[in-house]
Amino acid sequence: MGLLTGLLTLPLAPVKGVAWIARCVEETAERELYDPAVVQAQLAALHRDLDAGLIDEQTYDEYEDELLDRLEEGARRREQTIC
Template sequence: MGLLTGLLTLPLAPVRGVVWISERIRDEALRQTTDPAVIRERLEEVSDARASGDISEEEASRQEQELVRRLLASRQTDKGAGV
């Protein structure tokens, strides 16, 4: 990037910063919802919460179903990508 280009695009620096932060947040959210290790960890947390009585059987079952759905979806995505 030349000096002139740098000076002309300087007012856009805050916008580029916001875009960069937004992309990092999106990447982390995607990782948290599709990473099998994170999903398995969350399943263990739900199981522990059920065992300690922090959540009801119905809520634990609902959360487990959603987590298993996400785990299966992430595996399908991995297979489709040739991983």
């Protein structure tokens, strides 16, 4: 980047910085959302809640489906990023 270009785009630096931070936060949140260890821990906790009688079978099935979908989506995303 030339000196003139750097000086002309300097006022945009805060906007670029905020956009970069937003992308980093989004990527981190998605990694955590689709992390197999996190999802498996949530499945185990869900099963414990069912065994303890804290939730009924229907609620268990609904949340289990959501968690299993997240596991599948995470696997799909990991396959796409591996070259």
